[in-house]
Amino acid sequence: MLPETVFTTRDLPASDRFEAWTEQLGRTHAPMHLSSERAADYRGHQRVIGLGEVTVWPATFDHLVFHRTPRLVRQSDPEVFHLSLLRHGDAAASWGRQQVGYGVSDFHVNCSSRSYEISTGSQPVTIIGVEIPRTAVGVPVRRADDVVGRRISGRTGMGALLAGLLVQLTSDTSSYRAADAERLGTVVGDLVTAVFAHALEAEPRLPPETHARTLMLRIKSFVRQHLVDAHLTPVKIAEAHHISRSYLYRLFQEEGLTVASYVRGQRLAGALRDLTDPAARTVPIHVIAARWGFPRPGDFTRAFRSVHGGTPSEVRERALCRPDMDGAHTAVDAARRTTPGSHGDH
CATH class of the missing domain: 1.10.10.60 (Homeodomain-like)
Structure with missing residues (x-):
C-alpha cells in the first residue's frame, strides 16, 4: 500500500480538537492562523498520502477560516503550491484586492509563499488537497505564480483529468504498492504542470516528456x-x-x-x-x-x-x-x- 496516515479529531477530547486540527494543517501545508465558528467541538478528518515529493490529502472538516500572514510567510515557507479540489461545500479566498469564490468541482490554487485568507461555507466541506514543490511544476516560477488565485474547473479539459486522477487515487489506495508512490507523484506533478500551462495558455512550452505523459492520460481517458x-x-x-x-x-x-x-x-x-x-x-x-x-x-x-x-x-x-x-x-x-x-x- 501507499504510505498513508490518518488524523481525526474524534479521537481527542472536544476541548483539544481545534488546536490539534490547526497544528495538523500547519504540518500538512504551512503554518496558519485558523478560526472557526465550531471551534468548541471541531470535527475534521484527514488522510495524508505520500507520493515522493508530492503529498495528496483528502479531508472533510467543519467551517474554517485560514489566514496566512506575511509574518508567517517570513517565518516558515516550505515553498509549495497547494491545489484543493472542492468535492462538497463552498469556499472563497482573497489575496488583498483579489477575491475568488469556489464551488463543487472547482480547483483552488494557492502558494505558501504568499499571504492569503480562505473561508469555507457554514456547512462541512470535503476537499482533495495537493502539496507540490514549486520547483516540481514544469512552468517558469514567475509564470506559475500567475495561476495562484484562479478558479480552475475540474469538470473539463486538463482540470477534469487531474480531478479524475485524484478521485480515483484517493478512493482506494490498497491496490497500489509502496514502490508506486514515486511514479504516482510524477504523474500528479505532470498533470499539475499541464493544468498550470493550460491556464496560462503556455502548453507548447512544456517539456517533451511531460507532453507525452499528459497526452497518454488524455488518450486513455478518451x-x-x-x-x-x-x-x-x-x-x-x-x-x-x-x-x-x-x-x-x-x-x-x-x-x-x-x-x-x-x-x-x-x-x-x-x-x-x-x-x-x-x-x-x-x-x-x-x-x-x-x-x-x-x-x-x-x-x-x-x-x-x-x-x-x-x-x-x-x-x-x-x-x-x-x-x-x-x-x-x-x-x-x-x-x-x-x-x-x-x-x-x-
Whole structure:
C-alpha cells in the first residue's frame, strides 16, 4: 500500500480538537492562523498520502477560516503550491484586492509563499488537497505564480483529468504498492504542470516528456469514454488527438502496451463489472458482450477466459449465485486486479 496516515479529531477530547486540527494543517501545508465558528467541538478528518515529493490529502472538516500572514510567510515557507479540489461545500479566498469564490468541482490554487485568507461555507466541506514543490511544476516560477488565485474547473479539459486522477487515487489506495508512490507523484506533478500551462495558455512550452505523459492520460481517458463505440480504432483515436498512428503506437509501446491490448483490456474490465453486478444479473451475456464491443459471443468468451481464467458464465455464477458465502467474490476480485490496464493510467 501507499504510505498513508490518518488524523481525526474524534479521537481527542472536544476541548483539544481545534488546536490539534490547526497544528495538523500547519504540518500538512504551512503554518496558519485558523478560526472557526465550531471551534468548541471541531470535527475534521484527514488522510495524508505520500507520493515522493508530492503529498495528496483528502479531508472533510467543519467551517474554517485560514489566514496566512506575511509574518508567517517570513517565518516558515516550505515553498509549495497547494491545489484543493472542492468535492462538497463552498469556499472563497482573497489575496488583498483579489477575491475568488469556489464551488463543487472547482480547483483552488494557492502558494505558501504568499499571504492569503480562505473561508469555507457554514456547512462541512470535503476537499482533495495537493502539496507540490514549486520547483516540481514544469512552468517558469514567475509564470506559475500567475495561476495562484484562479478558479480552475475540474469538470473539463486538463482540470477534469487531474480531478479524475485524484478521485480515483484517493478512493482506494490498497491496490497500489509502496514502490508506486514515486511514479504516482510524477504523474500528479505532470498533470499539475499541464493544468498550470493550460491556464496560462503556455502548453507548447512544456517539456517533451511531460507532453507525452499528459497526452497518454488524455488518450486513455478518451478510450474509456468511447469503449462502446464499435468503430474505436487506432485511426479514430489518433485523429481525435491530432497525432499520427505511428506516434500513437509509439506512445503505447513506451508503456509496454499496444493500442489494441489496452482497448481490449478496458472493454473486458467493463464487461466484468456488468457480469458481477447484481442489478444486471438478468441481462444476457451476449448483450453485455455486444455492449462492450464484442459482437461475436465466441470471440468474447475466448478473450474473457484468457484474462479471467474462466468463462463469462462461470465468473458470473461465482460472483452472483453465492453472495452469502465468505470469499464468494475472491475470484472476481482477483480477476479485477489482473485486468490489463485496470491501473495502467497511473
